[in-house]
Amino acid sequence: MITKLLRAAEWAAFQAAGEFAGSADDLRDGYIHLSPPAEVDATAAKWFAGEAGLMAVTFDADMLGDALRWEPARGGVLFPHLYRPLRLDEVVSATPCR
Secondary structure (H helix, E strand, C coil), X not given: CEEEEECHHHHHHHHHHCEECCCHXXXXXXXXXXXXXXXXXXXXXXXXXXXXXXXXXXXXXXXCHHHEEEEECHHHCEEEEECCCEEHHHEEEEEECC
């Protein structure tokens, strides 16, 4: 399983549209940043400090296909990067993060 942290407005837009092309950071970088389970808390602390209303949206990495690549990021840790939009029917769970 892998997780995308979404702000409340991003989650609402994702639900309304049925797909999510990415946050401003994702669009700038050319892929959707996702986190493995062990890195979700660190990602939240680093990139979403002080923000309320975050949703942890979980996906089955095996179901995202060839567009998902595990690439080195923070400290050389491999992070999942998705080179296509996420689809709502791929969501395994969505839970409030903080």
